[in-house]
Amino acid sequence: MRIVIADDHAIVRSGFAMILNFQEDIEVIGGAADGLEAYAMVAKHRPDILIMDLSMPPGESGLIATGKIKEDYPDTKILILTMHDDEEYLFHVLKNGASGYVLKSAPDEELLLAIRTIHQGGMYIHPKMATSLVREFIRKEKDSYTEDxxxxxxxxxxxxxxxxxxxxxxxxxxxxxxxxxxxxxxxxxxxxxxxxxxxxxxxxxxxxxxxxxxx
The missing domain is CATH 1.10.10.10 (Winged helix-like DNA-binding domain superfamily/Winged helix DNA-binding domain)
Structure with missing residues (x-):
């Protein structure tokens, strides 16, 4: 799996790259400091997976970049890796095409599981966030039923x-x-x-x- 990491902190990109490159089936081929750089890296290298932070000041955020990248390069799967456990962020990026959402506080094993899951065509949502997603789905289903x-x-x-x-x-x-x-x-x-x-x-x-x- 060829992977690009987008995070505004160079030390974070390096740390995750070390963890991932240690895996036999994963290769980190580049990094980006904001959404615009992430877009450029995807356009150049067409990675299998883009791991992207949401908040990357002062550059373009991952929230904005996710939609742009998925529209132009749908074959690259996007895994959001962030400190934000806010359900609004989750709903927004999933609607814009992200395939996974993992918190930075999660153990390394969860990150690797998420990467392999979305590479195989699945989706991965951090368990804490999955509960919010199910609740929102149920609420919308009830609303659509009553308004039908x-x-x-x-x-x-x-x-x-x-x-x-x-x-x-x-x-x-x-x-x-x-x-x-x-x-x-x-x-x-x-x-x-x-x-x-x-x-x-x-x-x-x-x-x-x-x-x-x-x-």
Missing amino acids: PFELLSKREMEILPLIAKGYGNKEIAEKLYVSVKTVEANKAKIMEKLNLSSRPELVEYALRKKLLDF
């Missing part, structure tokens, strides 16, 4: 929606559900309005997303 317009549909509308998506006409749906054609038409209009849809293809796509079609 699908929950606004009536029982009759939820019966009619998949039938429309499957291609049945209004008369066929009316016969299947033992209701009038006007009832079907009225419910269809309400479905389109509640789900903010404007065409049958959009409705089919929505039904597929919701797993309402038992093809």
